[in-house]
Amino acid sequence: MTPIPVPPAPSAPLSPMPGGQQNLKLLKAAQDLEATFLSEMLKAMKFDTVAGGFGSNQGAEQFGSFLRDAQAEKLVQAGGIGLAEALFNAMMARADA
Structure with a gap:
């Protein structure tokens, strides 16, 4: 078996993109909206509304919303539905114009 050569890692870190901090803010805003x-x-x-999970009282509504929001965040972290990417690209295009 012949080993596959692996190129060395770059010795210097890549320089940040211009406006990198602003880009991160735009991306975060797009992800929050998604x-x-x-x-x-x-x-x-x-x-x-999980059957039998939280019951059917006002507290259940509150905790159910936390569950829903956490699940939505996890969906976005896993790649979402592409809405954040589309929004980010649109905002970047508008910023470049």
Whole structure:
């Protein structure tokens, strides 16, 4: 078996993109908006009402919303539905114009 050569890692870190901090803020805003959108979609699907899980009182509604919001955040962290990427690209295009 012949070993596959692996190129060495660059010795100096890559320089940050111009406006890197601003880009991170735009990306975070886009991801937050996607998470909010997904949370509302999960709410419409009644995802926060687990049968027998939280009961059917006001506390259940509050904790159900936390569950729904956490699930929406996890969906975005796993790649989401592409909404954050589309929003980020649109904001970047507008910023470049």
